[in-house]
Amino acid sequence: MENKVYFIGAGPGDPELITVKGRRILSQADVVIYAGSLVSKAQMEFCGENTAIYNSASMTLQEVIDTIKNYYMEDKKIVRLHTGDPSIYGAIKEQMDELEKLEIPYEVVPGVSSFTAAAASIKREFTLPKVSQTVILTRVEGRTPVPERENLENLARTGASMAIFLSVGMIDKVVEKLKRGYGHNVPVAVVQRASWNDEKFVIGTLEDIADKVKKQNITKTAQILVGNFIDCSYDKSLLYDKNFSHEYRKAKDENRNS
Template sequence: MESKVYFIGAGPGDVDLITVKGRYILEKADVVIYAGSLVNSEHLEFCKKDAAIYNSASMTLNEVLDVIKKYYKENKTIVRLHTGDPSIYGAIQEQMDEISKYNIPFEVVPGVSSFTAAAASIKREFTLPKVSQTVILTRVEGRTPVPKKEDLEILCKAQASMALFLSVGMIGKVAEKLRKGYGRNVPIAVIQKATWKDEKIVIGTLEDIEEKVKNAGITKTAQILVGDFIDTDYDKSLLYDENFTHEFRKAKNETCHN
């Protein structure tokens, strides 16, 4: 493989949820810098025995860049292994921008995000006909600020399906903002470590979710899913409706003309 940097999404937890392409590159890599605080360490079992492994949990941006520059000069294949999909709260843009300054080639390999894994864990679909055709991915303000125009209370006025990252430690604040924004009691689910062996699922409403989450001992590494899609009636999709015509199928009640 050529010497360059691969930003790879490792998936939400289960090591088999990395893509085939991601696993293949990981197996061939000379150097792996992985987000040790979030990425399942079992991924490292697929690395070459002589691969150089770095845990970025304790590293600064400059330290990560120093490792990349060092091994690129040695003509090595480098993997930057991120959790979920690296394009969502992955802090990869700053890394890509910096290595571009040194003309170091790179590629991004997408992965399964924790928000889709969480929906799979509770066996729900975000986009139900006549319920919601929009999914909002967001977070509440913590040490990282959120633009005022994206305040949770404002966003939920759209009544769309929502997935909140990095917010379960402030579940009380989340529930309060959602109650104000929705103006009613809607279903909410909290999924800790979706697809991991020690996954936890809590389902409730805006009125009782804070207590349920605290009783379950969930304080971090969790997705918050919000919206009627979790528990509601819905219309069936037209895609499989026998009376609906599309490019690949004529409706049963459609008259055929020769």
């Protein structure tokens, strides 16, 4: 393990959903700065006894960078542990930019995102033939604005499958925008703390999902999944169709004629 900073995706919650590479690097780290509000503390059990551990929930960007800089100058191995996959709403770009200014090397180790964990929880596939071959990851505007061209209503008009982050606390606003965009009563699932032991989810439609979310007291750390993929008829994939040929398999008719 080199003397550099490793940005690692810890996965959505279940401590076993970190990658093998991520776990290996974490176990060898001298310093871990982890997103304590979201990353399972069980991940810290894989750190060494003498590992210095910092919870970034109470730190500013400058405090995080200063901590990294000080330990890097001491030739320490540093892990910046983020929830899910750090490339999605991970705020790592601003950290990487600061490290480049300081000429501190870094590497990003991807992780399992909460949107894929949420789909696994409800046992659904985002990309079904003749239904949707596109997945949109987005959020509604809160304290962080969203470009007008990415307004939820506009995105919903595509009819694509959708995973909405950081928005369940504004579920009424989400539903209102989705209704105007999709133009019909599409299925919706809301999954809170996907892959955690206390995970829970509700499935409904745009007509009733807000009430279901409120009755279950789902107010944060939840994914909103939207689209016909949740409940629909679909065509089977050609990948395993006996009459479809590809590089690794001939169709049944071709086998008979060869």
